[in-house]
Amino acid sequence: MADAIEPAGVKFNLEYAPALESTSIVKIDAEYGLFIGGKFVEPKSGETFATVSPSTEETLARISSASAADVDRAVKAARKAQTEIWGPMSGRDRAKYLFRIARQLQERAREFAVLETIDGGKPIRESRDVDVPLAAAHFFYHAGWADKLEYAFPDRRIAPKGVVGQIIPWNFPLLMLAWKVAPALATGNTVVLKPAETTSLTALLFAQLLQDIDLPPGVVNIVTGAGATGSALVEHKDVDKLAFTGSTSVGKQIQRSAAARGVPLTLELGGKAAHIVFEDAALDQAVEGVINGIYFNQGHVCCAGSRLLVQESIAESFVDRLKNRLATVRVGNPLDKNTDVGAINSAEQLGRITELVAAGVAEGAELYQPECSLPDRGYWFRPTIFTNVQQSHRIAREEIFGPVLSVLTFRTPEEAVAKANDTQYGLSAGIWTEKGSKILWMANELDAGVVWANTFNQFDAASPFGGYKESGFGREGGLQGLAPYVSLSSPKRGSR
Amino acid sequence: MVTPPSRPGRLGEVKTEVATPTASAVFAPRSRSGVALRVTPVDEVGLEARAKTFTTRSIKTSSKRAAIDLAVSCIDLTTLEGMDTPGKVAALCRKAVRPDPSNPAVPSVAAVCVYPQLVPVAVTHTNGTGVHVASVAGAFPSGQSSLAVRIADIEQAVADGADEIDIVISRGAFLAGDYNYVFNEIEAQKVACGPAHLKVILETGELGSYDQIRKASMLAMAAGADFIKTSTGKVAHNSSMPVALCMAEAIRDYAEQTGEIVGLKVAGGIRTAKQAWHYLVLIAETLGTQWLTPDLFRIGASSLLNDLLLQVQKLDTGRYSGPNYVSVD
């Protein structure tokens, strides 16, 4: 052994380096106006509010708060653009504008990704690999529809709804904007969009992008603000269609208002998805699916797999696998490329998560959180697994919208279905088994708009997304996602 | 001819003699200690997606040097060519013992890996250095000789001084479903190895699916492998991150189910330091850092070593370097 050189230290400790994404690409203004009629304008209200970075609690900018008068101005701009320009425009030209948007989003992808992470707290890995590419893909997909609508709805007369009011949440700010704006524009509508008050920045950067591509003024208007701004948009008498993504409670308020006036509506609301793992599953991939299903975007995902239903025969070992895997999940600075779980979006949301987790403990569920150090400033919550959860516990019924997994068990496929469907929600569900016929049986039985079998949290512009039951109605994406934005009527013809 | 010891068949039926392959597609192996093994199915898309995530981890600069040293110390520095000569092997051994003559801080590699014919040469040139001599024995790389011939090959290599033996499984019998046959063969070759460590090459590029890789991993471990190894480097598809992940997960399951610890060797196509880091991250996050030692992890490679040395020079000098600044072998 004389000549041999041994490596230093018997046990090797693999430390990851902070790999911070540079923020130099992003320029944040001190103050933002409202985007109305193709220009940034001062709010009539004169009011602004601060938007903070949830990972540092630093104020990033001041955002204008749109009053009812501002919303009215935006709706008027949208109406004018719809009747005079966008409605009469050929599908071919609308398509070209949408293609331009898609290309610009691809070219400026890094800028949008970094800004999304700064403003919303989500890991740069996700904004870079998921949010922004999917947003661009959504515009590209719908661009192609703009001049092909007669193939989407054969044997129908097709007309745009007109002016569409859209309200989006803070969990996927740019992506939700794309899901709303792209189909609306492709079908000839104009838009008044309200981003969530904690995450307006990428929408405002998007507005600048629209100026760069010369989108006609008024086709897209962005009114920032909180709930009151949203109400003003919902209540506005000259809006022809409403679309909302957000909580079920707010969704119901909006439906009350819209239904009473007969305004067409699509809702994409909350969820409490069951993620069902059978003993014959590809267990290592199931572990990945479950981890991705609940900790992706800090669990701020309406379709998150927040209820793990695992077959009793493998429950213990599967939970062990989850805990082992959780030990490698990295929580921290969202701008770090090694980060898997970033910051909770707001102090308010952190409070809600904390409250429900406390309820889980009080109800007798067993809490597990891995050791991990959290930054001193900002809003953070440790990835959490609750075991011994019963169907009647609050943490098994209420949407937590955070990185909290509730584990329940089942014995038979029938029981899995019964437990999975025992909720007022019906947005998504996950199935893990290597038995094909069981997948198809389960997929049939589950009340959910999206069923992921042997995968989870996959999204695509061509794939319709939306819920059953109180998770909402209408679809976004795919052929089915176009329908809410058009008025269809029977063609005039003789009796058949 | 060595016949495998007669004991209750861990794959079901008792076989005392390896004979003509016969299909018996029931796969229900037991571990060396008799534990019935569960083999988990594998989903290709999910596995590959997970494998990709290891390639985006960034290693801390202060850990980087240690990572390079570790990677070097885990290398089975390999030459497996028809044109190999004693001179080539001598040069390889020198490089293995002292990878960078100008920098004594760089550790030796784990082993040199050569054809059986050249084992005596390798033994001569590594004697007393701590660098192991590994030999690919048993009709490498196809394994298409009679078991008797393969066993003789192994016995000769061990007699010549090889302390690690890399063998291939009979892919034909495995794909034909004759798991007993494959199991018994490995077991017999393990006996032939005597004190030498046995690395069992699955030749994953010929198995057709990750399910088969997982199954072959469990089979090889149950039959006595000290290491399971991805590939010979002689077919189109060699080691890849998903293949290594699939096998690492099998090793983890085997350890959980039996308490027995088996090593992993990845081989073929690993040429850059960056690739080596990706594998280290994969092992650390799948099996834990306790697997990151030459006793349990090996990289079969030849050109990788020089790329690692160039990285050391970069760390030491702050300059990017070039191939003229490291020895060819």
Added chain:
Amino acid sequence: MNERLDVQKTYKLFIGGAFPRSESGRTFAVHAPDGSLIANVASASRKDLRDAVVAARSAQTGWAARTAYNRGQILYRVAEVMEGRRTQFVEELCRCGVKAATAELEVDRAIDRWVWYAGWCDKFHHIAGTVNSVAGPYFNFTTPEPTGVVGILAPEKPGLLGLVSRLAPALVSGNTAVVLTGEASPLTAVSMAEVVATSDVPGGVVNILTGATHELLPWLLGHRDVNAVDLTGAPDLEASVVAEAADNVKRLIRGEPDDQSPYVIADFCEMKTVWHPIGR
């Protein structure tokens, strides 16, 4: 001349495959244009509505689980049985003041509409469903499923054809229905129920309630176990009544009284999207 005395029909509700009177005991009178009394028709109460929803819910899973081929044959059977009663339907329309030629046309079209929709049962998935080309190694498809229990406000005009035009497409995908027919065309509505009852349609799949729609509607819209309500035939509604639908995020459907289209079938459907990896 020995004229035979008519046997007059009692016009009752249709709930769970049976023909009960209203539990409230109420009826409303239907008169001919000349003012003469044609019948006293049962006037459904909210308890009848509740019973109808229970019947519809318990029939829903079974109806949806039948093969599309089977549902198609049953809906076609409705047309067959209705054809046999063609004269009766025409006569009932005429008694309520519709001209003979118009009545004949309406009945023919109603029968043909059943035939048309019967044929869609095993075909509308081709139109409403899709296979989606996602950017990854996944097989992805979207398939329509029944939304569950649907409430239908039958259009007042055309009374019979309107009822069939909204009911038949709802049944195609496997929904069960609670139909409020109001007070406008109760004779044909009840006869339609009798046809349904004798056409192999399982009890509870179709429930028909005659009576005061404005009284029942708030209960229907507010019912948490009703998944969707078709307002095509709704009179002018009070805003606060329709708002009740939001309580369980009910789907509200508005169409045309005399439309015939696979899009109407889709209006009564949920779209389910399924993902699965493609691998070895």
